[in-house]
Amino acid sequence: MPLQTMPDKPLILVTNDDGAGANGLKALLEVVRPLGTVYAVVPAEPHSGMSHAITVSRPVRVNYRRDLSEGDYHCYTVTGTPVDCVKLAINRLLPRRPDLVVSGINHGSNASVNLIYSGTMGAALEGAVNGIRSIGLSLLNYDPEADFSAAARISDTIIRQVLANGYRPGLCLNVNVPVPDDGTIKGIRVCRQTKGYWSEEFEETLDENGEKGYLLRGFYHNLEPGVAGTDEWALEQGFVAVVPVDADHTRYDDMEHLRDLNMDLSEL
Amino acid sequence: MPLQTMPDKPLILVTNDDGAGANGLKALLEVVRPLGTVYAVVPAEPHSGMSHAITVSRPVRVNYRRDLSEGDYHCYTVTGTPVDCVKLAINRLLPRRPDLVVSGINHGSNASVNLIYSGTMGAALEGAVNGIRSIGLSLLNYDPEADFSAAARISDTIIRQVLANGYRPGLCLNVNVPVPDDGTIKGIRVCRQTKGYWSEEFEETLDENGEKGYLLRGFYHNLEPGVAGTDEWALEQGFVAVVPVDADHTRYDDMEHLRDLNMDLSEL
Numbered sequence: 333m334p335l336q337t338m339p340d341k342p343l344i345l346v347t348n349d350d351g352a353g354a355n356g357l358k359a360l361l362e363v364v365r366p367l368g369t370v371y372a373v374v375p376a377e378p379h380s381g382m383s384h385a386i387t388v389s390r391p392v393r394v395n396y397r398r399d400l401s402e403g404d405y406h407c408y409t410v411t412g413t414p415v416d417c418v419k420l421a422i423n424r425l426l427p428r429r430p431d432l433v434v435s436g437i438n439h440g441s442n443a444s445v446n447l448i449y450s451g452t453m454g455a456a457l458e459g460a461v462n463g464i465r466s467i468g469l470s471l472l473n474y475d476p477e478a479d480f481s482a483a484a485r486i487s488d489t490i491i492r493q494v495l496a497n498g499y500r501p502g503l504c505l506n507v508n509v510p511v512p513d514d515g516t517i518k519g520i521r522v523c524r525q526t527k528g529y530w531s532e533e534f535e536e537t538l539d540e541n542g543e544k545g546y547l548l549r550g551f552y553h554n555l556e557p558g559v560a561g562t563d564e565w566a567l568e569q570g571f572v573a574v575v576p577v578d579a580d581h582t583r584y585d586d587m588e589h590l591r592d593l594n595m596d597l598s599e600l
Numbered sequence: 601m602p603l604q605t606m607p608d609k610p611l612i613l614v615t616n617d618d619g620a621g622a623n624g625l626k627a628l629l630e631v632v633r634p635l636g637t638v639y640a641v642v643p644a645e646p647h648s649g650m651s652h653a654i655t656v657s658r659p660v661r662v663n664y665r666r667d668l669s670e671g672d673y674h675c676y677t678v679t680g681t682p683v684d685c686v687k688l689a690i691n692r693l694l695p696r697r698p699d700l701v702v703s704g705i706n707h708g709s710n711a712s713v714n715l716i717y718s719g720t721m722g723a724a725l726e727g728a729v730n731g732i733r734s735i736g737l738s739l740l741n742y743d744p745e746a747d748f749s750a751a752a753r754i755s756d757t758i759i760r761q762v763l764a765n766g767y768r769p770g771l772c773l774n775v776n777v778p779v780p781d782d783g784t785i786k787g788i789r790v791c792r793q794t795k796g797y798w799s800e801e802f803e804e805t806l807d808e809n810g811e812k813g814y815l816l817r818g819f820y821h822n823l824e825p826g827v828a829g830t831d832e833w834a835l836e837q838g839f840v841a842v843v844p845v846d847a848d849h850t851r852y853d854d855m856e857h858l859r860d861l862n863m864d865l866s867e868l
Contacts, residue, residue: 391813
């Protein structure tokens with residue numbers, strides 16, 4: 333029988349994009365279990381690169397996977413995207429609106445422009461769109477067997493701060509944890525998103541029928557190398573980078589200029 | 601044999617998320633064909649709701665589909681997402697970097713928070729991330745047989761303006777065209793993205809094996825009804841809404857406040 337939500341404990345939704353078996357998820361669950369009533373609602377399969385995608389053309393299936401752990405939390409897997417998980421959790425699976433959405437801990441960076449491709453951050457931003465305080469957590473190590481102990485300690489610090497002090501509902505934190513050469517994380521810095529892009533070198537493949545395909549392979553380019561206050565800069569210096577983000581894409585500083593371009597015609 | 605790019609003509613990349621057969625794509629191609637050398641690189645199948653998703657776990661296939669039209673443009677279909685199309689176009693298929701990326705014309709609104717789920721806008725933003733002027737175009741009519749004539753006229757006006765006068769490379773316009781009751785579009789307004797969200801009422805389904813599923817069905821909620829300067833407001837008034845956007849999610853106005861929350865620890 334499902335656990336009841338305790339009214340004096342915060343209700344925490346945990347999700348990710350690496351799926352139910354990911355070590356980063358296990359590390360995050362260990363962090364949040366003492367902090368509230370925890371529901372994990374995660375993709376049944378890894379969904380890296382799914383961004384804010386939603387499943388619109390077919391139903392998704394939900395499985396209760398309490399057996400995933402003997403720990404004191406619920407776990408559901410969903411045959412959909414990370415954002416599907418958050419939508420189902422909020423609208424169907426949880427006993428009430430959660431107090432916090434935490435997504436991760438992702439295996440790999442979601443700093444700079446990586447945020448926009450990231451299923452981890454797509455899920456976190458979906459929490460924010462729903463007016464819920466949200467945190468996306470990522471470790472700069474793609475190895476499935478990466479050591480999450482430092483990232484877990486930092487997640488614990490940040491999640492406790494947010495639960496104790498809060499911030500504007502609808503805000504999301506994009507938290508990236510470096511892996512410094514000397515193993516020493518220097519602290520936490522509030523940053524802005526670094527300008528950058530990926531240039532792709534698609535690898536040509538041949539399938540069993542001799543049909544040619546293209547496999548995405550790329551290189552990240554930092555357009556602001558060494559610029560203080562950017563998340564990539566903080567990470568290079570050995571700091572955890574915390575970027576406040578939400579779903580508003582408006583470039584306010586460009587609005588006036590566009591009006592100058594005579595786009596604002598009164599008649600066509 | 602492929603057409604050669606004429607050096608005096610702008611190179612225009614056209615994409616969408618509704619696939620090669622969509623009427624909105626055909627309408628947009630009619631608009632841009634006289635304006636430059638045109639490459640259409642589009643998903644082989646509809647990809648609504650794909651946001652900024654990329655295909656990372658399998659190769660995508662590319663087909664040259666010159667036969668889609670006898671018009672003077674190239675057309676490729678890609679077995680991937682709208683963002684895959686833009687990445688392949690820029691890195692593999694086009695003779696040089698395009699001068700403009702146009703995505704659409706989408707069947708349905710991408711105003712307000714719809715932007716973040718939209719494959720049309722995902723593709724347009726990918727152009728912007730690559731430093732290319734980009735435009736996403738949407739008509740507030742989901743009907744596959746919708747009348748695109750007014751949207752095509754407005755697209756023509758805006759695209760000609762952008763080609764003639766330009767704006768900051770890396771900026772993207774999110775253009776939504778209303779369908780006023782009286783048929784009269786009043787003009788164009790430069791706006792900001794409206795705050796809003798979708799509340800979901802998942803429809804329960806049963807497949808042939810009796811397995812339960814959830815099909816995404818929702819309602820849009822405008823959190824700023826009637827607020828002047830928002831894109832939803834402009835559209836309700838019968839104006840085309842133009843929102844300048846890019847991929848930067850940073851909430852600059854929240855950075856100071858987060859520092860106050862003692863997140864900016866020098867030591868853990």
